[in-house]
Amino acid sequence: MLFHVSLSILFISTGLVLIILFVELAKGNNFLQTLGICVVLLVACVPIAMQAVCVATMAVGANSLAQRKAVVTRLSAIEELAGMEVLCTDKAGTLTKNELTVQKPRLLGSWSVEDIFLSAALASKRESDSQDTIDKCITQIAKNIHKLKFDIYEEEDFLSFDPKLKRAKVSIRNASTGETFKCTKGAPQVVLALVNDLRIEEDMSRLVEELAAGGYRTLGVARTDKYGKWVMQGLIPLYDPPREDTAETIHKARMLHINVKMATGDQISIGKETARILKLGYRVYNSELMNESATQVQRQLLDNVILEADGFAEVFPEHKFAIVQILQEKGKRWE
Numbered sequence: 001m002l003f004h005v006s007l008s009i010l011f012i013s014t015g016l017v018l019i020i021l022f023v024e025l026a027k028g029n030n031f032l033q034t035l036g037i038c039v040v041l042l043v044a045c046v047p048i049a050m051q052a053v054c055v056a057t058m059a060v061g062a063n064s065l066a067q068r069k070a071v072v073t074r075l076s077a078i079e080e081l082a083g084m085e086v087l088c089t090d091k092a093g094t095l096t097k098n099e100l101t102v103q104k105p106r107l108l109g110s111w112s113v114e115d116i117f118l119s120a121a122l123a124s125k126r127e128s129d130s131q132d133t134i135d136k137c138i139t140q141i142a143k144n145i146h147k148l149k150f151d152i153y154e155e156e157d158f159l160s161f162d163p164k165l166k167r168a169k170v171s172i173r174n175a176s177t178g179e180t181f182k183c184t185k186g187a188p189q190v191v192l193a194l195v196n197d198l199r200i201e202e203d204m205s206r207l208v209e210e211l212a213a214g215g216y217r218t219l220g221v222a223r224t225d226k227y228g229k230w231v232m233q234g235l236i237p238l239y240d241p242p243r244e245d246t247a248e249t250i251h252k253a254r255m256l257h258i259n260v261k262m263a264t265g266d267q268i269s270i271g272k273e274t275a276r277i278l279k280l281g282y283r284v285y286n287s288e289l290m291n292e293s294a295t296q297v298q299r300q301l302l303d304n305v306i307l308e309a310d311g312f313a314e315v316f317p318e319h320k321f322a323i324v325q326i327l328q329e330k331g332k333r334w335e
Contacts, residue, residue, distance in 0.1 A: 001079075002050055002051055002054060005047075005050070006046065006047055006050060009045060009046060009047060010045075010046050013041075013042055013045035013046060014042065016045075017038045017041055017042045017045075018038075020037075020038055020041065021034060021035070021038045024037075024038075055075065058075045058078050058079070059075065061078055062075060062078060065078070084258060085257070085258065085259065086258070086259045086260075086261060086327050087253060087258050087259070087260045087261070088261050088263055088320070088323065088324055088327070089260060089261070089262055089263070090262075090263060090264065090320075091262055091263075091264035091266065091271070091274060092133075092240060092264070092266075093133075095242060095243065095246050095262060095274065095278060096240040096241060096242050096243060096246075096274070097240065097241055097242070097243055098133055098240060099133075099240065099241070100133050100134060100137045100217075100238045100239065100240050101137070101238070101239050101240075101241075102137055102138070102141050102236060102237075102238060103216060103236075103237035103238070103239060104237070105117075105234050105235065105236045105237070106207055106211075106234050106235040106237070107233065107234040108200060108204075108232050108233060108234045111233045111234060113146065114146050114148065115233060116221050116233045116234050116236065117138070117141060117142040117146050117148065117236075118142065118148055119183040119184075119185070119221050119222070119223045119233055120138045120142070120183075120185045120219065120221045120236060121138055121139050121142035121143075121148065121150070122150070122153060122170050122172055122183045123168045123169060123170045123183040123184055123185040123221075124138050124139055124168065124185070125160065126139050126150065132161070134161075134219070134238070137238070138185075138219075138236070152174055152175045152176045153172050153173070153174060153175070154172065154173045154174075154175050155170060155171070155172065156171040156172065156173055156180070157170065157171040158170045158171075161186065163265065163316065163317055164316055164317075165186070165190070166186050166187035166190045166265070167184050167185065167186025167187060167190045167191060167194075167220075168184065168185055168186060169182060169183070169184045170182065170183050170184075179226075181223055181224045181225075181226075182223060182224045182230075183221075183222070183223045183224075184221070184222050184223070184230075185219050185220065185221045185222075185236075186219065186220060187219075187220065188204065188205075188208045188218050188219070188220035188235060189205075189208075189220075190220070191220030191221070191222050191232065192204055192205070192220060192232065194222065194230050195222050195230045195231065195232045196230070197231075197232060200232055204220075204232065204235070207235060208235065208267070209267075209269055211235070211237050212266075212267045212268075212269030212270045212273070213269045213273060214273065215239065215270060215273040215274065215277070216237040216238065216239055216270070217237070217238045217239070217240060217266055217267075217270055218235045218236065218237050218238070219235065219236040219238065220232070220235055221233045221234060221235070221236060242274065242277055242278055246278050247277075247278045247279055250278055250279065250280060251279070260280060260310075261309060261310060261311060261312070261323075262274070262275060262280060262284070262310070262311035262312070263311065263312045263315055263319075263320050263323060264311070264312070264313055264315065265313075265314065265315055265316070266313055266314070267313060267314060268284060268285070268286045268313040268314055270313065271284045271311050271312070271313030271314075272284045272311075272313075274311075275310055275311050280310050280311060281310025281311065282310065283308060283309050283310045283311070284309070284310060284311040284312070284313055285305060285309055285311075285312055285313070286312070286313050286314040286315075287312065287313075287314050287315045287316065287319045289301065289302045289305060290302065290315075290319050290322055290323075302326070303326060303330070306323055306326050306327065307327075307330060
């Protein structure tokens with residue numbers, strides 16, 4: 001922007017100086033003396049120090065922001081923030097506290113609470129330095145509340161949570177009995193597809209929707225039986241409360257004419273409930289329009305939907321990238 005401003009002033013100044021030069025020469029003034037005056041005027045008009053003045057101004061501004069507990073990583077970030085029109089934000093840890101609390105599990109069949117937490121904890125990282133938030137809260141409940149021990153269980157193969165697959169999986173050998181089995185935890189719809197049991201699918205999907213409508217994120221948990229077939233054990237509801245200042249921050253952003261859009265991998269019911277609590281808006285869509293299976297009509301509507309949406313749910317990392325890319329192509333400044 002500074003370059004374009006300086007270039008525009010240079011062209012205007014050059015045109016005016018040339019007019020002065022021709023007028024003075026037409027009056028019969030000395031050429032060298034007139035040229036000297038014109039060069040001085042041209043140099044005086046071009047804002048050579050504009051860059052230095054702006055940098056100094058932003059440095060003062062960065063100091064002011066730091067005093068208000070804002071983190072400024074580089075001076076150019078202040079310029080980018082000042083020109084921002086759309087703020088795309090994740091949910092967990094940004095709009096919410098990322099402090100998950102475990103609610104009462106919903107069990108299937110004869111499985112006990114200890115059974116479901118044992119499977120979920122086995123499918124989690126139990127080393128404190130490598131745990132994510134979900135692994136941490138699950139293992140804490142398993143160890144501290146249910147007093148489960150993991151000494152006899154040996155990991156043969158472990159697949160950590162994959163944002164694309166939306167589940168974690170582990171192969172376990174019981175050292176005392178020699179029994180081998182697998183455990184998995186992840187998005188309920190993914191675990192249900194893995195179990196592939198039509199008898200429970202409708203009830204589980206309805207229960208997931210009910211919990212999601214209340215703002216609860218759910219983990220599906222399953223393990224294999226002695227025949228190696230996946231069996232659904234139940235659901236573990238998790239609650240991540242919104243930050244106290246989120247609604248106020250969104251309101252202030254909108255007062256500055258910044259459009260806030262939420263993007264989360266959680267179910268659309270959770271996204272809508274979060275948006276309602278934070279007064280973000282009601283136009284929350286899933287990633288159906290961005291999938292390869294989307295129809296031509298849906299793809300034509302995609303640009304308008306992204307511009308008008310208040311949030312997106314059930315999105316993968318590549319979907320978030322696509323959303324930002326479309327906004328950039330529409331000429332929107334974002335962060």
